[in-house]
Amino acid sequence: MSATFAALADPTRRAILARLTRGEATVTELAEPFDMSLPAVSKHLKVLERAGLISRGRDAQWRPCRLEAAPLGVATDWLDGYRRYWETSFDRLDDHLRRLQRKDER
Amino acid sequence: MSATFAALADPTRRAILARLTRGEATVTELAEPFDMSLPAVSKHLKVLERAGLISRGRDAQWRPCRLEAAPLGVATDWLDGYRRYWETSFDRLDDHLRRLQRKDER
Numbered sequence: 001m002s003a004t005f006a007a008l009a010d011p012t013r014r015a016i017l018a019r020l021t022r023g024e025a026t027v028t029e030l031a032e033p034f035d036m037s038l039p040a041v042s043k044h045l046k047v048l049e050r051a052g053l054i055s056r057g058r059d060a061q062w063r064p065c066r067l068e069a070a071p072l073g074v075a076t077d078w079l080d081g082y083r084r085y086w087e088t089s090f091d092r093l094d095d096h097l098r099r100l101q102r103k104d105e106r
Numbered sequence: 107m108s109a110t111f112a113a114l115a116d117p118t119r120r121a122i123l124a125r126l127t128r129g130e131a132t133v134t135e136l137a138e139p140f141d142m143s144l145p146a147v148s149k150h151l152k153v154l155e156r157a158g159l160i161s162r163g164r165d166a167q168w169r170p171c172r173l174e175a176a177p178l179g180v181a182t183d184w185l186d187g188y189r190r191y192w193e194t195s196f197d198r199l200d201d202h203l204r205r206l207q208r209k210d211e212r
Contacts, residue, residue: 005112073192076182085173086182
């Protein structure tokens with residue numbers, strides 16, 4: 001799970017995962033929207049691959065990347081254990097804003 | 107969100123958050139179960155505080171830590187966008203295991 005969260009801690013890697021929800025893509029296709037060098041993208045792909053979040057095709061020349069979402073499910077299960085805590089904190093914020101509004105109306 | 111995921115990418119920091127679901131705790135109390143030095147724990151707390159996952163009391167001597175779960179809700183919302191992808195990958199695994207079992211029974 002540490003590897004999953006570490007992989008998700010970078011906006012480019014999150015954007016790569018978002019792109020892969022639309023289907024497989026080669027490194028060149030992934031590099032395009034980010035205006036990054038191929039080696040820089042390859043580095044991000046290695047982090048994603050080690051975390052089990054993508055797999056690569058066997059075709060040596062293209063090796064298309066494919067989203068492997070299972071570790072995201074495991075991460076969400078862990079986060080779900082905290083649901084009642086963040087719901088409480090949203091409720092507290094809600095109460096606070098409501099109190100401010102009432103003060104404002106008076 | 108990058109700061110949230112980076113903070114969660116360490117098992118000690120995840121264990122600290124788990125401890126704080128049972129209520130506020132001082133650095134000394136948090137250090138105990140981990141057999142870590144106070145400066146090492148303080149370093150982890152700084153990462154959690156910068157990510158907005160904990161807040162510290164104002165009492166200069168104790169500064170008890172408190173869980174702030176809202177960023178975990180934001181992270182879960184993002185991960186929820188991938189739910190159907192990991193559900194599909196679990197289904198594929200399920201199908202695969204079922205086929206293996208049928209083969210085994212024959």
